[in-house]
Amino acid sequence: MTPPAETETRTAALGALRELVGRDDAEFHDGQFEAIEALVEGRRRALVVQRTGWGKSAVYFVATLLLRRRGGGPTVLVSPLLALMRDQIAAAERAGVRAVAINSTNPHEWGEVLARLERDEVDVLLVSPERLNNPSFRDEQLPALVRRIGMLVVDEAHCISDWGHDFRPDYRRLRELIAQMPAEVPVLATTATANSRVVADVAEQLGGEASGSPDGAGGGVVTIRGPLARTSLRLGVLRLPDSASRLAWLVGHLDELPGSGIIYTLTVAAANDTARLLRERGHEVRAYTGQTDPDERAESEGMLKRNEVKALVATSALGMGFDKPDLGFVLHLGAPSSPVAYYQQVGRAGRATESADVLLLPGVEDREIWHYFATASMPDRERAERVIGALSGSPVSTPALEAMVDLRRTPLELLLKVLDVDGAVRRVQGGWVATGEPWVYDEERYRRIAAERVAEQQHMIEYETTSGCRMEFLQRSLDDATAAPCGRCDNCAGVWYPSEIGAEASATAAKALDRVGVPIEPRRAWPTGADRLGVPVKGRISPAEQAGEGRALARLTDLGWGGTLRELFAAGAADAPVSPQLLAACVRVLADWGWSERPVAVVAMPSRSKPQLVGSLAHGLAEVGRLPYLGALEPVDGGPSGQPGGNSAFRLAGVWGRFSAAGLEVPAGPVLLVDDLADSRWTLTIAARELRLAGAAEVLPFALALRG
Incomplete structure (x- = not known):
């Protein structure tokens, strides 16, 4: 028989869920209530690994409402992308959750946000991982917030792992934050992309070993993992000889793809060039990259959600957290460097539709681009020691340090973050200082990361060339034990995409190139x-x-x-x-x-x-x-x-x-x-x-x- 407290919790949770989704007949997906229960009743640390669209945000918004009704403090939600923050705040408002964000785009609102926090008028505070190390936030606001925190949520938690260390090294700082919090404060980490190695790594950062027991047995990190198959996706790979033929195919067949979607490229230049070519041919598309103005990015996201464009031609800057449930297709001009990254991006499509098309057009230059990005982000011992040696005495600003150590701004900022997380340097008001703590270059760790990246790149090549089910291949790459043939991809059901390229489209692409x-x-x-x-x-x-x-x-x-x-x-x-x-x-x-x-x-x-x-x-x-x-x-x-x-x-x-x-x-x-x-x-x-x-x-x- 179900205990009364659990019945009351489930009833309250279901009511909150229905407010969140706006449907009186909504029910929990498998694992959703179990995660909420572990957080609210067990005050546990939990890791939820579920496919995109499963409803991970519902878990932390519903749990927040229940904890707040019991007198808990605000939830701190560490969120990696501004697009994700915008969508999450909108979702929270539908459920009556008072959510606010502190990030680089709204400094004019920080004073009011902090005042609302002080008046206990905030249920969820969204921050970027970098904000946790902002000197004023870290030293002035964070200690008081840690004392009052009701729950910590780490979204896109695979960034904690080495798999994403170069994307957001500040994620590795969360272990320190968790160690400062009272033991009874629940912690939730969520992701849609994690193999067994990443699951174990994230669980360790949360302070324990992975456990599949929501009832508390074993005392480890509760891990709720569901099947990652996306039954709505129809996967395919079309191998063409060169850039000209890939662009020609896109020019000739973009309008045949269902609805509106995303065209991913590997570089900013490719995104801009492809968008320009498609616009010249009369297609409604916009480029979306890390170099695009933030206001323009927000405008482009809105246009795609309202189906006012056929596609956004994007780099990986448009990735985690972008939510358009009826996205009709995802197409890649060039392959991401791993099946994990590919699954993350194709997961944008078909979240609330019966069918969505996913097509990969790999390029002969892909390996070269993978190698460039992999090596550009890896810390270098000699440069790291040079930076630490330059930080003696009073704080040094990043521009001044740049002139002292012969490193460009972007790699210098990344290296400083890594050294900060490692405890060798510290960001303070006015710049950076060395902590004086001994620092040793973790050669074994970086060698392991490099080897794992090479292996992941090889897995991506194998995905392109496999004769087996493509969805099953992606599931196995993510260590999903439920992997099985999908019956829909080009290898299971036959080629579903056209392969011919018209003469006019070829001429257009050749001229553009x-x-x-x-x-x-x-x-x-x-x-x-x-x-x-x-x-x-x-x-x-x-x-x-x-x-x-x-x-x-x-x-x-x-x-x-x-x-x-x-x-x-x-x-x-x-x-x-x-x-x-x-x-x-x-x-x-x-x-x-x-x-x-x-x-x-x-x-x-x-x-x-x-x-x-x-x-x-x-x-x-x-x-x-x-x-x-x-x-x-x-x-x-x-x-x-x-x-x-x-x-x-x-x-x-x-x-x-x-x-x-x-x-x-x-x-x-x-x-x-x-x-x-x-x-x-x-x-x-x-x-x-x-x-x-x-x-x-x-x-x-x-x-x-x-x-x-």
Whole structure:
């Protein structure tokens, strides 16, 4: 017989659930009430691993209502994405849950939020993991919140694990927060993407071992795990030979995909280029990346939810937590680096529909892109020790530290977070300080992470090529014991997608990929800290010494010419004269440039690695344009020093004073300055300055490739 207290809890919980979903006939899914009961009655620590759309948010909103009715304090919900926060707050309001957020987009509301917390008028406070280490929040608000907290919820908890360490390293800080909380405060972690290794890792971070016992037996972390099969999804893989054919297929068949959906790409450039091509062909689409303005992202999410666009062409920035129950399709131009990541993204589709189409169009360049992102995010021992060594004495701001350790801002910020989580540095008011705690590079851990990533990449290749059920493959990759053939994918039921590509679509895609010309924005200000490195400059660059706006043939990451350029600049690629095809494409860039005054001469950059390439390109452009070729700038003291990838101050110091135009007869008009690869743009900036000081009225930089 069911105990009365449990009956009362279930009755109250069911009423709250029905308020949340707005249906009087709603019932709990398998496992939902068990999780709520473990939190409310058992005050347990629980991990819920359930497919997208199962109702994980219902668990923590209903549990919050019940705990608050019993006098509990507010729930703190650690949520990784702003899109997720917006959806969660809207869902909470439907159930009468008073939810507020503190994040980077609403600092003007923080005062009112804190005042409402003080008046106990908040049921759920949503924060990002990074907010937990904001000095003022961590030192001033968090201690009081920990004393009053009624429940802690960690959403998208797989980010705690090594699997997502480079996405949000601050998630690893949650273990410290949990250790500070009273033992009777319930903790809930939720995710839709976790294999057995990640489940065990998350359970450990929650303070125990995984247990399948909601009634409290064993005393471990309650783990409620359901089947991950998505019966609404129809999976398929279409292997095409190149970017042109993939884009052509998309141009010709996008309108045949059901409803509205998401087209995922692996890079920002691919998202922007694909969206532009589709718009030019009359398709209502928008690009959505981490570089998109936050207000524009919110607007795009709303347009997709209202079916005002056919698709968002997105990077992984549109991922966890985006909620459109009737999303009709998810298509990938290029494969994510693991089945776990792929399942996470395709889980956006078919949440409240009987059928949704999921199609993967893998690319030959996928492995190269996976390798780039995997290696770019991994901490480096020498750099870490350099950062710790620079943080002695008073706090150092991130811009000042950047000028001291030769690291660009993004990798430096990521490394600081990792070192902060490891206890070696600490963020305080005014910047960063070293804690003095001993720090040892965990080589074994990072080697293990790298090996796991390689294995996951291989699993993704196996997904693409398997002759078995694709949904079953994804389930097994997530260690789902209920894995079984779906009967719907292209391997189970036969190919459901068209494979032909029309001639018109092919021509359109080829033309789009043949587009040339990318602006090279000139540097307008000297970098902070350059004077500390012996470069006697500060503030704005004098207009009389600036370069003009330049051009590159393409970015290395572009879908079209980017592939040719990646081969040209690949490690170990031989130096050779520019090909006729490449020279012709560069001539087209110059023809479309639209400069105010045509160049009167051509100058080449001196090159150690590609002298034949740069020299032949400069000669070729001069000959086609019937312009005098003045030769190359003269290297001074061996030419530029340093390696690509450092920050602006160090890159500038490496090229300052390393070029001379003294041996050139520089005319008074505009000069075309030719180089092979533009990265930080400081090489072109200093070379242009030398030419301006030698008499050039303007310097127009031109490079074959632009990195990024």
